[in-house]
Amino acid sequence: MNENWDENGKGKTRSYPSYVLVSVVSAILGALIFSVAFSLNTEKEPVQDTQQTQNTGNITINPSDDVTTVEAVAKKAMSSVVGITTTEVVQDLWSTQEVQGVGSGVVVSADGYILTNSHVISNGAAQNIKIMFMNGEEKEARAVWYDTLMDLAVVKVEAENLDVAHLGNSENVSIGQLAIAIGNPLGLEFERTVTSGIISGVDRSVSIDEFNKMEGLLQTDASINSGNSGGPLLNSKGEVVGINTLKISSGEGLGFALPINMAKPIVEEIVRTGEFREAYIGIEGIDVARYQKMTGRELGVKVGVLVAKVAADSPAELAGLRPEDVIVSIDGDGIESFKALRERLYRYKPGQEIRIGIVRSGQTRDLLVKLADVPK
Template identity: 35%
Template sequence: MACCSAAVAGELRRTAIVEAVERVRTSVVNIHGEKTLAEGEVPPAGMDSDRRVNGMGTGAIIDPRGYIITNHHVVDGVDPINVTLADGEECVAKLVSHDPDTDLAIIKIDVSKTLPVTPIGTSRDLMAGETVIAIGNAFGYEHTITRGIVSALHRTVQVGDNQKYEDLIQTDASINPGNSGGPLFNIDGEMIGINVAVRVGAQGIGFAIPVDKAMQIACELISAKRLQSVWHGLVVESEPSQHNPAALVVRSCDSDSPAAALGLEVGDRITRVGSLDARRPMDLERALLGKHAGDEIEIVLDREKAESKLHLKLVDLPAHLKPNDEPIWELLGLRLKPISGDDFRRYQTRYRGGLNVVAVRSGSPAARQGIRRGDVLVGMHIWETITLENVSYILNRPDFASLSPLKFYILRGNETFLGHMSVAGAKTR
């Protein structure tokens, strides 16, 4: 009798929260490492010694081959990026792609086993008051579990001068330092958000990026066009039907693309790409990870309730579709964004305009010279840099190779700094 009572008690303790955590905790990873914070002026004018600080965060596995989504600020400047799996295995990750504006990044670990993937839900139907669960590396305590409710939706949070989050989920689940980049789950164990921010000094107030927005950004970050410079020509979106709950519908198909040549049309329903069920646009890009021009992949269509199989051959991305800032990224290691006239005037400087530095590639010429995210590039050599076209003009000049080391001017706060960077492939005078 006592045995039966104990069994019943155990079942009563196995709540929906316990069951959700048991299903998903192995798909959550802990991220840690050291970050270099450069201080002082831009070299060669003089810079104080670098400071090494410990960083920590959390990530969610989105592909069994080791692709993980997290916050950009968790991995920005961290080298190496150390990842601990739920079973204690330690790995070193590489940064695959990132977007500072949305504070999201994709990293990858190389493992010999198939990893559990975080179940992905939707943030479209979230309800204020519903139960949520956070799993993360809180204060360095790995796989800490907290619970709470959705306190509010569509929140806007300003963090410092350079980071503004919009349309966030607010929750009273404890979101502590180290939780950043980790998943927020619903009671069914589906990820409905990526934890991003905590109000310092506030209790019971945490925030998360809605999962639908996060997956849209993740799709762009891992796209074949971005990572492998290959092209398929499709624009798709999720549209499950009663006949087939796992499907993508083709919304557009470039007329001269490989997809169009194959006969794909607007309105076609894609149910499978390679070995993956096609539930959301990210599944199409996941299936193409590691593919190159000339590779083929099978696409399964649902046309009038009949299954059709096609083989899509990828091609090199046409020159006119390549981002116009790619040479800037490749040569200098900078992602730049124009600044409106009204926003620039607050700097109260003699310069007419500039470009905001939104990302700096680790180990690049810009990084070696101490240029940071948030700086404003106002000039290079004898030319002003108000638009991306201004920078492209400089990089495309016939005599560009003779300009190295390239003189540059940046604004940091209300101060102007001068520096010189040596550009790979350019002649040093």
């Protein structure tokens, strides 16, 4: 999906006479671009708790004088962590070249589904994805699902009886708890490196360029480097509580992970059905803060999603949503950004009804929207 605007990425939209708004939308359509001030930890060269009965689930974390917690967690989780290499064909004005990428991933099903970051697979552009397992085996993989805005992806290999990571509950994470990262820093030469630290912060927001930020992140001082992306951040029980995604390169001990609860509904459905059915409302929009900064136009609210376009015959249009409405809540929970709207919709299924709170011409009102499948 494109980072901004189109909540589903498909379908024709109905244009409306709002010159300023449409001009701004047109000016900044495109994929999420990460600032050079940050390192998205992939190395490149020119559900409820999801647990299956596998070997990893039979190891109990019970440290003694001879075995530390970190060592016990590593023994439990190591076999469910994989290396990922990719090949992407990049073309510039003068030439075409293959660019190699390296990242990490977490096995989430015994039959070969693997969770990682979207940027590890070049946001769907990788033409060749290979998975390296702890036993040295290598398998080809295919992308099943990815979301560039959330920076999450699921790939699939043909396999049986893989060791599966235990997905914990990131809502229970608190500052000061043990944090253990496993991944492939700086490439496969140091594959399955284990580092440890603590949870330094929760619900962090990190600006990645002038207008975009990642929200709700877990912060850790466990060392995270290039190639760690997509690998697990684990708690003292050996449960995955986050997916390592970025570090601030200008400082030490500033690593960030996506909370695992963000991914669990998606993982559960893909493991169960082989696909993820996204709930569709049919809008294009922009963060209120971003729009106001770009245009200088005040909208009467500080946060939310300004609706730019409404797709014809979409759930949004049928519910009465209009361009220049500002979405501020879903079922009573505040919506501060387009990313938050996107993540919130992942909790619902096509066919469900949601109550969207909007501000229109300074007046607050609620609209009942029946979600649908993304148009083919």
